[in-house]
Amino acid sequence: MPYTVSTPVFEGPFDLLLHLISSDKVELWEVSLADIVDGYVATIAELGDGLDLETATEFLLIAAVLLELKTRRLLPGRENVEAEEEFALWEERDLLVARLLECKTFKDASRELERRIDEASRSWPRRVGPGELYQSARPDVMAGVTPERLRDVMQRVLEPKPVAKVELTHVAPVRVSVAEAVAGLVVALPERQRVCFTDLVVGVRERLEVIVCFLALLELYKQGCVDLEQATTFGTLQVIWLGENTTDVAGDLVVVEDYEG
Amino acid sequence: MTEDAKAIEAIVMVAEEPVGAGLLAQLLEITPSHVEVLCHELAESYRRENRGFELVKVAGGYQFQSRPEMAVYVERFVVDGQNARLSAAALEALAIVAYKQPVSRAQVAAIRGVNADAVMRTLAARGLIGEVARDDGPGQAALFGTTTLFLEKLGLFSIEELPPLAGFVPGPEIMDSLERSLLADSAPKVDLRGGGEADSDVTESTF
Amino acid sequence: MTEDAKAIEAIVMVAEEPVGAGLLAQLLEITPSHVEVLCHELAESYRRENRGFELVKVAGGYQFQSRPEMAVYVERFVVDGQNARLSAAALEALAIVAYKQPVSRAQVAAIRGVNADAVMRTLAARGLIGEVARDDGPGQAALFGTTTLFLEKLGLFSIEELPPLAGFVPGPEIMDSLERSLLADSAPKVDLRGGGEADSDVTESTF
Numbered sequence: 262m263p264y265t266v267s268t269p270v271f272e273g274p275f276d277l278l279l280h281l282i283s284s285d286k287v288e289l290w291e292v293s294l295a296d297i298v299d300g301y302v303a304t305i306a307e308l309g310d311g312l313d314l315e316t317a318t319e320f321l322l323i324a325a326v327l328l329e330l331k332t333r334r335l336l337p338g339r340e341n342v343e344a345e346e347e348f349a350l351w352e353e354r355d356l357l358v359a360r361l362l363e364c365k366t367f368k369d370a371s372r373e374l375e376r377r378i379d380e381a382s383r384s385w386p387r388r389v390g391p392g393e394l395y396q397s398a399r400p401d402v403m404a405g406v407t408p409e410r411l412r413d414v415m416q417r418v419l420e421p422k423p424v425a426k427v428e429l430t431h432v433a434p435v436r437v438s439v440a441e442a443v444a445g446l447v448v449a450l451p452e453r454q455r456v457c458f459t460d461l462v463v464g465v466r467e468r469l470e471v472i473v474c475f476l477a478l479l480e481l482y483k484q485g486c487v488d489l490e491q492a493t494t495f496g497t498l499q500v501i502w503l504g505e506n507t508t509d510v511a512g513d514l515v516v517v518e519d520y521e522g
Numbered sequence: 523m524t525e526d527a528k529a530i531e532a533i534v535m536v537a538e539e540p541v542g543a544g545l546l547a548q549l550l551e552i553t554p555s556h557v558e559v560l561c562h563e564l565a566e567s568y569r570r571e572n573r574g575f576e577l578v579k580v581a582g583g584y585q586f587q588s589r590p591e592m593a594v595y596v597e598r599f600v601v602d603g604q605n606a607r608l609s610a611a612a613l614e615a616l617a618i619v620a621y622k623q624p625v626s627r628a629q630v631a632a633i634r635g636v637n638a639d640a641v642m643r644t645l646a647a648r649g650l651i652g653e654v655a656r657d658d659g660p661g662q663a664a665l666f667g668t669t670t671l672f673l674e675k676l677g678l679f680s681i682e683e684l685p686p687l688a689g690f691v692p693g694p695e696i697m698d699s700l701e702r703s704l705l706a707d708s709a710p711k712v713d714l715r716g717g718g719e720a721d722s723d724v725t726e727s728t729f
Numbered sequence: 730m731t732e733d734a735k736a737i738e739a740i741v742m743v744a745e746e747p748v749g750a751g752l753l754a755q756l757l758e759i760t761p762s763h764v765e766v767l768c769h770e771l772a773e774s775y776r777r778e779n780r781g782f783e784l785v786k787v788a789g790g791y792q793f794q795s796r797p798e799m800a801v802y803v804e805r806f807v808v809d810g811q812n813a814r815l816s817a818a819a820l821e822a823l824a825i826v827a828y829k830q831p832v833s834r835a836q837v838a839a840i841r842g843v844n845a846d847a848v849m850r851t852l853a854a855r856g857l858i859g860e861v862a863r864d865d866g867p868g869q870a871a872l873f874g875t876t877t878l879f880l881e882k883l884g885l886f887s888i889e890e891l892p893p894l895a896g897f898v899p900g901p902e903i904m905d906s907l908e909r910s911l912l913a914d915s916a917p918k919v920d921l922r923g924g925g926e927a928d929s930d931v932t933e934s935t936f
Contacts, residue, residue: 362898366898367840367841369899370824371823371824374827378883384794385536385803385807387782387792389537389742390745391596396649399600400606401675402650404607405607406608412684415617415621415687419633419687528781530781532803536803549806587742587743588743589739595736598756603748603756637857637878640856
């Protein structure tokens with residue numbers, strides 16, 4: 262579907278937001294988000310077939326951020342909000358402000374470009390060339406051009422342009438699932454109690470299998486069956502078995518979902 | 523300078539062909555004889571100021587050109603100052619015009635996916651392509667074809683002697699829809715090398 | 730008129746595109762800075778004589794063009810509809826490419842907050858932007874930049890002549906209103922609807 266969402270006053274969600282905010286029609290906190298959404302929906306309805314999915318998605322994203330910000334402020338018990346969460350919120354907001362500002366900057370710059378284009382379009386350049394008189398003195402641009410070369414050029418022009426494709430053949434199929442790796446570990450670990458990760462994956466050739474084993478360990482860590490120690494960054498990872506010394510634990514483990522590849 | 527004289531200077535400066543006194547008169551809403559007087563005065567003023575260009579009256583009308591005494595510089599410019607070979611873009615445009623003539627600038631642009639104005643101008647200035655017709659559609663876009671000079675340079679007797687395109691060539695309907703999807707303005711519908719005889723007639727008789 | 734000035738007039742008169750000061754200097758065997766001085770004097774003389782054309786510095790060189798005040802006459806004469814206006818969206822994308830080049834489609838889209846494929850295609854078809862490089866990163870995205878035609882269409886000598894982007898950064902009052910709109914903490918403490926409604930009412934009515 263071609264992208265055609267474009268009206269003189271509005272195009273796209275950032276513009277909408279900018280338009281609403283900077284025209285002072287909207288103090289986001291004073292006027293309802295519902296109004297904005299209604300306005301947007303109305304615009305979309307007007308556009309009809311011109312609706313672009315990406316535009317709509319982007320708008321939803323922004324609307325969600327705003328909604329979240331607003332919800333948190335309006336809901337009781339705000340003082341309990343974790344500092345970290347608050348910080349994340351600030352970051353989100355700063356990011357949004359930065360993007361809106363950047364968008365507005367280029368929007369204003371584009372007006373100046375338009376003004377210059379209009380100005381320059383009132384003059385026409387002379388494009389006449391030296392004329393017949395000097396034709397013979399000009400270098401022969403057709404030197405070396407044969408009918409066959411012209412055909413080759415034409416053939417290349419007519420070739421369908423290659424469409425970019427993601428090459429997947431080098432991706433190895435997943436041999437072991439995380440669930441299987443967990444099942445293997447709960448058998449192997451109780452016997453060894455404490456083992457370093459490199460020893461655990463010795464003999465494993467595929468990098469993917471190493472990753473799967475690591476994910477399985479994380480899963481076990483999450484469930485409190487193992488402890489992980491690493492003295493230094495990139496240092497040796499020690500795996501300590503915390504579970505019972507039997508293999509029964511396997512039965513208690515929450516079913517581990519397969520990591521879809 | 524009167525407004526009329528200024529207008530004549532402006533129009534003749536950007537005109538690619540000599541402009542007739544009749545046309546100038548019509549554009550300025552004055553009489554052709556008044557145009558003649560003004561042009562004469564302008565030519566006189568350039569001579570008096572000893573400028574490097576002159577306003578001359580040739581068969582078709584008035585045009586600016588470099589003054590003959592400056593020929594040595596112009597020749598240097600023509601020999602050294604310009605590209606000695608066609609750019610890849612120009613060669614592409616030339617191939618398209620050769621195989622699809624008559625064809626508009628917009629169609630060439632659509633097939634190449636980029637603007638073709640500059641390269642078409644270069645090709646026309648080199649005498650390799652020329653306007654052969656006007657499209658019937660709105661806007662009456664100029665349609666271009668190759669010239670006899672083009673045939674001479676390639677050592678061809680007629681455009682029919684161009685080597686046929688081998689392998690898969692999209693049929694007219696595919697090309698048509700491709701163009702329509704790419705064209706911003708309404709593209710003229712052109713028979714794509716279907717009427718071979720008619721095409722070559724146009725080409726040969728026009729140049 | 731000196732011989733050099735005359736030669737410049739003659740050469741620029743027959744050039745199909747702007748002629749650089751370097752090339753003129755080479756052809757006349759004088760220094761580029763002398764060329765600049767002579768061209769400036771020529772431009773000044775046309776202005777003084779109130780001629781219908783002017784000598785301008787555009788897209789890397791000098792060229793003759795009709796004077797803007799004569800647009801009304803030249804318009805009647807030039808009949809190509811190539812100057813269809815660009816949409817606001819296309820202009821914005823053009824501004825982003827102009828100031829941030831080389832830049833990928835994705836980067837343009839990220840700044841504008843909407844898909845940029847269609848407008849970028851339009852701009853390329855108009856010859857205002859073109860692929861200038863490929864990104865090193867995965868996917869090797871095409872990177873776009875502005876063209877010589879872009880400079881011509883804006884009457885710029887080079888891309889450095891673009892007005893500084895800093896001049897368009899929104900003023901503090903816009904920034905303030907943006908911040909205020911988005912800032913949770915500075916939200917009005919008093920009730921929002923004027924009446925003495927309870928919080929829950931506000932909540933309901935505002936969402």
